[in-house]
Amino acid sequence: MISAEAGHAKVAEAAEAALDAYLIKPHTAEALRQRLLEARTRKRALKDVFALIDKQAYVEAAEMCQVQFEARGQAWLQAARVGAELWLRLGKPQAAQRMFDAILEIGAIPWARLGVARSQYDRGGTSQARRSLESLLNEQPGYSDAYDVMARVLLDQGLPDEALAASREALSITPGSVARLVKHGLLAFYYGDPGEAGAALARATRFGLGSKVFDLQGLVLLGLVQFDKGDLRGLAQSWRSMTAARAAVLGSDRLRRFEAVIGVMKLLLERNVTDAVAQTRDLIRESRDPSFELEAACNLLALLSRLTRHELRLESLDQDVLVLAQRFAVSRTTCELLIKSLQADASLAGARHSSCPVERHP
Secondary structure, eight states, rough: HHHHHHEEHHHHHTTTTTTTTESSSSSSSHHHHHHHHHHHHHHHHTTHHHHHHHHHHHHHHHHHHHHHHTTOOOTTTHHHHHHHHHHHTTHHHHHHHHHHHHTTTTOOOOHHHHHHHHHHHHHHHHHHHHHHHHHHHHHOOTTTTHHHHHHHHHTTTTHHHHHHHHHOOOOHHHHOOHHHHHHHHHHHHSSSSSHHHHHHHHHHHHHHTTTOOOHHHHHHHHHHHHHHOOHHHHHHHOOOOOOOOHTTTTTOHHHHHHHHHHHHHHHTTTTEEEHHHHHHHHEEEETTTTTHHHHHHHHHHHHHHHOOOOOOOOOHHHHHHHHHHHOOOOSHHHHHHHHHTTOHHHHHHHHHHHHHHHHHHO
16 A cells, blocks of 8 residues: 555555555655565465465465474464464464464564464463553554453453443544444443443444445444444435345344344334234244354344343243343353343343353352
């Protein structure tokens, strides 16, 4: 990317697009030539790795990076970074941390220090990861990615207000980041102010709905906020957007469920209660399926709580909620998330508390 923007926020936002280089105007032809040559050299050196990643052969790709890194071959530093990210994705934080630690031996590279913190977090060392992040942010206060990880760590430690503050800090550094707007909207929806969540999600939708970095779960939560405000026009637009997104990936159960949740809320605001109840029952039946995940459970609970607020209490509702609680309330974090999904409906939240292992064994 060639830009006249030299400010940290703009450079940080550009870096999220995984650019090969960021060149500030005015630049010379030789500077551009050199950056292009460096980029091509790295691409050639990692060509086989990228080919394996395209085939989703992640273990083989990580092992190839490991070999290139240990041999200190061409583009070994980039190979180490890609390899460490792959090891994290594969659930092997120890292997990732070994690579990050080796990189740090040649210099205190911020992304490698962040990688160490992420590895510590993935290994269950939440307190250790927090100390690493605090040290990094003390020296690099403008490092937005570190605030993202810090928000996750603080949330796991039962500090949602501090997690929200970390998320806001990251967003203030890169206000145009679509992915970060969605993440902040999700965090604010469950642990903060619905108004703040709606503003962040609406902004993300406006600027990045068609982007690959836009998580469509954000559109579901935006729909819930719109429903609570009685905003039929906005909710209808969210439903149309989700329908269009699903049309591009018709085989996705995740997007089909997203569309169904928003569709039920749209039907309720249109006073089509019969169809809304029928589609909700379909989702409840589907919740017994092994492919029904925590995200889908939270969306279903959020929908059920809104049905009861509209005085539509389905038969066997308490049992349906209890089944979801027994299946997904396996930790403090998941238990709290499920309860937050129910929001104002204290009667349904009670089933959650009775099934949460943390609540039974403080």
